[in-house]
Amino acid sequence: MRTRPFSIAFIVRDPLPPQRADVATLFGVEMPAYGVHTELVGQGGGTGAGPWRAGGMHVVGSLRSRFASLLAPLWDAFGLLCAWRRARPDCIQVRDKVASALLALLAARLLRIPFVYWMSFPIVEGFEARRDALARQGRWPAWLAHALRAFLSRRVVYRLVLPRADHVFVQSEAMRDWLAGLGIAPERMTPVPMGVDAALFDRRTIAPSHDPRLAGRRVVLYLGRVARSxxxxxxxDVVLRLREQIPEVLLVxxxxxxxxxxMVWMRNAIAARGLGHHVLLTGWLPQAAALGYAVRAEVGxxxxxxxxxxxxxxxxxLVEYLALGIPGVANDIPDQQRSIEESGAGMCVPMEAGAFADATLRLLRDPGLAAHCAERGPPWVRKNRTYDILAREVALSYRRMLAPWGRRR
Incomplete structure (x- = not known):
C-alpha cells in the first residue's frame, strides 16, 4: 500500500511506555508499514525501556502520583503541545480518557484537524461500577467523589465528546451496536477487536515449560489476571467438578x-476449597514463561x-488460546461467542461452573474433538485476529476519515 504518511497525536490512559498489545504492537510495530506514525502522550509508570520507533513518546507526569487523576488533563495538554512542536499532527486521538478528550477535541478544532476517540472500555460505566461498590461498602465520602466523577463523565463523554468525534474506534461489534443505540452514528465507528502478534504466538517457536508439577497431570489453563471483579x-468451582471425574486434573x-x-484473596479461596494440589497459581511471569505453561495445556x-x-x-x-492451538471453553459474551462460532475451535457455554466443567470434560475425554478444535484455531486467528490484519483495516479507516480534510488515501 503506497500512501502518503501521516501523524497521529495519541493521548493514552495506560502508563508509558505502553505494554498493551493494541498500543505497543498495533501502533508501535504494524501501523508504520501503512504510513501511520504516532506521537504518544501520557503519564509514566510502565515498565520497560527503549525508544518509541513509530514516532515520538512524550511522558508528562506519573500515574504513581496521588494527584494523577486531577493533574492528568494538564499533563496531557502539555504533552500534546510537545508532540505538536515535534511534528504537526494530521489528527488527535484519545483513548479512554474523559477530561483530556474534551481538551483534545478543542485543540483539534483550533488546529482544524480531525478528532478521534478510541474506546477500548466503557470508562463511564467503570466509574459508575466503582461508585456503586463504594455505596455497598458504606464508604460515603469516597462515594460522593466517585458519584460526582461518574455524573460529570457521563455528560462529557456521551453528550460532548462522542457526538462530536470525527471517528470512534470501538472494541467490538457489540460496543458499536450499543453506542449506536445511544445515538452515535454507526458509519463513524470502526470495531477493532483484540488480536495477537502472529510471530509471538506461533506454537512452533515456544519452549514448553519443564515445571515438574505438570508431570502426569491433565493441564487446564487460565491465562490472565486474577481479580474479584x-x-x-x-x-x-469448575476445578472442584473436574476433580470428581479426573483426579489428576491441574488448573494452571x-x-x-x-x-x-x-492475590491473598485468591490463595485463601484455593485453600478454603482444598484445591492446593489441583491449582497452580504462578503469579506474574515473563511472557515467554507464561506461554511455556500455555502450550502444556489441553484446554484453555x-x-x-x-x-x-x-x-x-x-x-x-480466548484469541491467544486459539492462536496456540489450544481448544477454548468460553462463555457467551458476544465477542467470544462469535469467535467460537466462526472458528469452530472450542465450546461456548453459559458462565456456570457445571456448564464449564462439562465442556472441559468433553474436550479432555474426546481426543478427536480436541484435535479438531486445535487445528481450526490458528488459521482462523491468522485470517482475522493478528495485528498485521487489524492494522490494515485501521489504516483504511484513518484514510477514509482524513479524505474530506484534504488528505490523500
Missing part, C-alpha cells in the same frame, strides 16, 4: 492480581462475567 474464584492460572490483597478457560462492562469487551485470552 472478574469473579476469578469461579475457576475454582498463569497471571497476577492487581494488588497483593487480591475464558470465563468473563456478563454485564455492561464486559459484554462489549473483546477479551484477548
Amino acid at each position: 472478574r469473579r476469578s474464584d469461579f475457576l475454582l 492460572i498463569a497471571g497476577e492480581a492487581p494488588s497483593v490483597d487480591e 478457560l475464558s470465563p468473563i462475567p456478563r454485564g455492561r462492562l464486559h459484554d462489549v469487551s473483546s477479551p484477548t485470552r
